Amino acid sequence: MPASLADRPAWELRALYRRKAASPREAARAVLDRLEALEHRIHAYLFWDADAVVAQAARWESRAHREDAPPLAGVPVALKDNICTRGWPTTAGSRILDGFRPPYDATVVARLRRAGAILVGKTNCDEFAMGSSTENSAFGPTRNPWDLDRVPGGSSGGSAAAVAAGEATLALGSDTGGSIREPAAFCGVVGLKPTYGRVSRYGLIAFASSLDQIGPFARDVRDAALALRVIAGRDPADSTSAEIEVPPYDEQLAGEVKGLRLGIVREFLSEGTDGGVAAAVREAVQTLRGLGAVCEEVSLPHAPYALPAYYLVAPAEASSNLARYAGVHYGHRTARADDLYTMYARTRREGFGPEVKRRIMLGTYALSAGYYDAFYLRAQRVRTLIRRDFEAAFAKFDALLGPVAPTTAFRLGERTQDPLQMYLADVFTVPVNLAGVPGISVPCGFAGGLPVGLQVIGRPFDEGTVLNIAYALERATDFHAARPPVASAAR
Amino acid sequence: MIDDRIVDHVARLGRLELSPEERELFRAQLGSILEHFRRLDALDLTDVPATSHVLPVANVLRDDVAQPSLAREDALGNAPEAEDGYVVVPPVIEAE
Numbered sequence: 001m002p003a004s005l006a007d008r009p010a011w012e013l014r015a016l017y018r019r020k021a022a023s024p025r026e027a028a029r030a031v032l033d034r035l036e037a038l039e040h041r042i043h044a045y046l047f048w049d050a051d052a053v054v055a056q057a058a059r060w061e062s063r064a065h066r067e068d069a070p071p072l073a074g075v076p077v078a079l080k081d082n083i084c085t086r087g088w089p090t091t092a093g094s095r096i097l098d099g100f101r102p103p104y105d106a107t108v109v110a111r112l113r114r115a116g117a118i119l120v121g122k123t124n125c126d127e128f129a130m131g132s133s134t135e136n137s138a139f140g141p142t143r144n145p146w147d148l149d150r151v152p153g154g155s156s157g158g159s160a161a162a163v164a165a166g167e168a169t170l171a172l173g174s175d176t177g178g179s180i181r182e183p184a185a186f187c188g189v190v191g192l193k194p195t196y197g198r199v200s201r202y203g204l205i206a207f208a209s210s211l212d213q214i215g216p217f218a219r220d221v222r223d224a225a226l227a228l229r230v231i232a233g234r235d236p237a238d239s240t241s242a243e244i245e246v247p248p249y250d251e252q253l254a255g256e257v258k259g260l261r262l263g264i265v266r267e268f269l270s271e272g273t274d275g276g277v278a279a280a281v282r283e284a285v286q287t288l289r290g291l292g293a294v295c296e297e298v299s300l301p302h303a304p305y306a307l308p309a310y311y312l313v314a315p316a317e318a319s320s321n322l323a324r325y326a327g328v329h330y331g332h333r334t335a336r337a338d339d340l341y342t343m344y345a346r347t348r349r350e351g352f353g354p355e356v357k358r359r360i361m362l363g364t365y366a367l368s369a370g371y372y373d374a375f376y377l378r379a380q381r382v383r384t385l386i387r388r389d390f391e392a393a394f395a396k397f398d399a400l401l402g403p404v405a406p407t408t409a410f411r412l413g414e415r416t417q418d419p420l421q422m423y424l425a426d427v428f429t430v431p432v433n434l435a436g437v438p439g440i441s442v443p444c445g446f447a448g449g450l451p452v453g454l455q456v457i458g459r460p461f462d463e464g465t466v467l468n469i470a471y472a473l474e475r476a477t478d479f480h481a482a483r484p485p486v487a488s489a490a491r
Numbered sequence: 492m493i494d495d496r497i498v499d500h501v502a503r504l505g506r507l508e509l510s511p512e513e514r515e516l517f518r519a520q521l522g523s524i525l526e527h528f529r530r531l532d533a534l535d536l537t538d539v540p541a542t543s544h545v546l547p548v549a550n551v552l553r554d555d556v557a558q559p560s561l562a563r564e565d566a567l568g569n570a571p572e573a574e575d576g577y578v579v580v581p582p583v584i585e586a587e
Contacts, residue, residue: 103565197546210544239551240544308528319505326506328578330569340581345508354516357507361517362524364505365497378531380541385534387542419520420527436545460545 005030006166007483009223010075011250013169017064017074024064024074027169028057028118031076035120035167037490043142044152044162046081047089048121056118064116071230073116078168080159081122082129083214084203085109092205093127093137093155096351097331106203107238108172108214108231115230120168123158127353128322129179129207131155132425135416136355143412144186145484146450150409153183153425156217160187163217165487170227171217176207177310178404178429180215184441185404185453188482190224190470191217195461196436197242199228200235208317209240211310211433220480221442221471225249228463244461252464255472258292261397262469267303268402268428268455276447281403284444284454287476288401288469298397300389303431305382310430311423312366312379318356319363325351358419383434390435390457399469400457403428404441408450428455438463442470443479451479493522 005013005027016022032050039045057074064074079085082092084102086109091097105113112119126136134142134157142157144150145165152161156173160183163171173180175193184191192215199214206212216227232246264285269278289295327333327347334350337343352360366375393400405425415421432439437460441453454473458466474480498518502509509517563576572579 100569103561103568197548236553240546240548242546302534305531305534308531311524312528323506327571328580331571333571338581340583341506342508343581344506345503348506349508349510352507354513357509357513358517358520360505360507361498361501361521365493365501365521365525368501368504375525375528377541378536380543381536381539382531382534383542384539385536387545420524434542 004034004166006034007487008169009219010072010169010226011222013075014073020065024057024060024118027074028053028076031120031166031168034165034487034490038165038167038486041143041148041486042145042161042165042167043140044123044158044165044167045078045121046091046093046124046139046158049088053118053120060116070114070116071226072112075117076120076169077112077117078120078123078159078162078171079109080125080156080171080173082125082174082205083109083172084205085119085122088122090122090205092129093125093139094351094353094356095138095332096325096348100330102203104203107200107235109203111231123156123162123171125158126155127356128205128318129155129174129176130318130355130359132178132182132422133410133415134158135412136353138353141412144409145486146188147409148486150411150450151186153186153409155179157183159217160184160189160191163187163189163219164484166490170223172214172231173217174204174212174214175433176211177314177433178426180217181404181429181439181441181453181455182425184217185451186409188443188451188479188484189217189219190221190440190442190480191215192224192228192440192463193432193438194228194232194463195438197240198232198438198461198463200238200241202235202237206321208314209321210317211314221467221474222250222253224440225253225467242461247464249464249467253468253471255468255475257288257469257472260293260399260469262288262293262295263298263393263397263400264295265303265400265402266297266299272406273403274407274447277403277407277452280445280447280452281401281454284473285401287473291472291476295401298393298400300393300431302382302385302389306386306431306434307423307427309379309382309386310426310434311362312375313383313434315359315363316366316376317363319360319367322356322360355419386431387435390437394459399465402455404453404455405429408447408452432457436460438466440466440470442473444473444477445479493518493525
């Protein structure tokens with residue numbers, strides 16, 4: 001039996017449309033059927049609109065086969081719920097934004113619409129993207145399609161689970177400290193965090209503005225390249241978006257790594273990394289070596305300091321960004337306040353969940369008089385050391401390799417009582433955000449039946465090389481083709 | 492090193508009302524998190540400048556030309572309370 005249209009990558013859907021072997025309406029139906037069959041078990045979405053999906057598919061039904069159809073014509077795409085969608089609920093997983101419907105589209109949403117995408121709905125995430133398991137969503141956790149007792153990773157867990165389970169062909173997420181790469185690794189899909197500035201953040205609900213970046217989830221590297229091409233590029237509405245040409249990533253995938261110099265990050269394969277994860281990563285390194293890449297160990301000596309630096313910088317920025325949720329312009333407002341201060345403070349008490357409150361406290365503390373120098377400024381200086389580590393490594397290597405996370409997907413509830421344990425899931429991803437460089441998670445094997453991701457880290461704005469290395473690995477293995485049992489059973 | 496006084500001060504700066512349980516929890520958790528982060532003290536950061544932003548951009552300017560923007564009713568459409576084109580909040584200045 002051929003694979004369901006719900007499990008086909010976008011580039012394959014396009015080819016099928018061209019040959020008139022399938023149509024957007026059929027693909028949309030397949031995705032909706034899958035979603036309706038699995039959603040009560042996975043909870044990848046906070047919102048979807050079946051009628052809107054059908055209407056968008058109808059728009060491309062008679063045009064998706066044409067040579068001049070836009071790149072994602074008739075492709076079902078899911079959006080993390082911290083990305084603003086005109087008229088669709090956008091909560092960022094928080095009660096404080098329950099009922100909020102943005103009056104505008106994020107730039108990436110406008111670009112997807114222009115590219116012909118069928119927008120399916122909004123995916124679950126940790127509240128304000130703060131978390132590594134999607135358990136911090138105010139609307140209940142998402143479950144990992146590979147094992148429903150385990151987390152999908154986070155914070156973009158809904159997007160990763162939706163793509164893994166065939167509830168969307170592609171999805172967008174955001175990555176501040178690993179929130180695309182970690183869930184991609186845990187769910188066995190491809191997830192790319194672009195260079196800071198590569199993709200417009202206009203319409204992304206801000207968490208930590210110097211670290212946040214939007215990127216794609218996909219079932220293979222070609223699709224990730226295609227999606228990045230659509231969403232990347234300068235946007236006048238985001239002054240940090242870079243005026244740097246966007247190459248046709250999907251057309252430039254050669255899968256050729258011969259002669260490339262790849263650095264294996266020593267600090268990422270320390271004793272803290274699970275044996276099965278380390279074995280799968282070493283195997284991937286061997287595969288790339290077999291394809292002609294020159295792989296050698298490299299040290300990022302300050303990487304072990306990245307986690308504390310990140311957990312000071314990110315909450316500090318968050319405490320400032322989240323000041324806007326005070327019951328004035330949008331979202332929840334407490335019913336029990338007679339004065340302005342109480343309205344702010346009580347609205348926030350009622351609307352924010354525990355992790356968001358914890359980070360507001362941590363960030364406010366780190367920025368407050370008397371502690372600023374000892375914590376915030378110190379963390380920003382460490383950030384400089386981490387950037388320099390990457391610069392030194394990239395003087396010798398074309399890209400860096402390592403695991404995405406120290407473990408595979410953990411059990412629901414396993415880490416919710418201990419914030420530090422939860423933060424440790426980000427130990428190999430946060431250095432990349434602090435340095436602003438691009439990183440991808442590409443499936444590289446299994447450990448104990450659960451997916452493992454290889455992290456490929458590149459020079460600033462060199463997503464092309466990162467994608468190419470991931471593509472070479474993907475072609476030499478078939479881990480990306482494995483589907484979670486729950487999706488195979490649903491067909 | 493984190494006591495109730497600091498927790499209350501920080502919560503007030505952050506405009507965050509805490510329940511007694513949260514106050515207790517955050518005192519303990521912030522203490523242990525910050526204690527863990529003390530490992531940064533091991534680094535010699537003399538002469539290391541701070542990185543606040545990874546891109547070498549500053550003062551991105553554009554021509555000062557009016558562009559279409561949100562209609563007022565759209566901008567106010569999500570406000571918990573609005574009247575005559577303004578958001579409504581509790582009194583800020585006490586009446587005499």
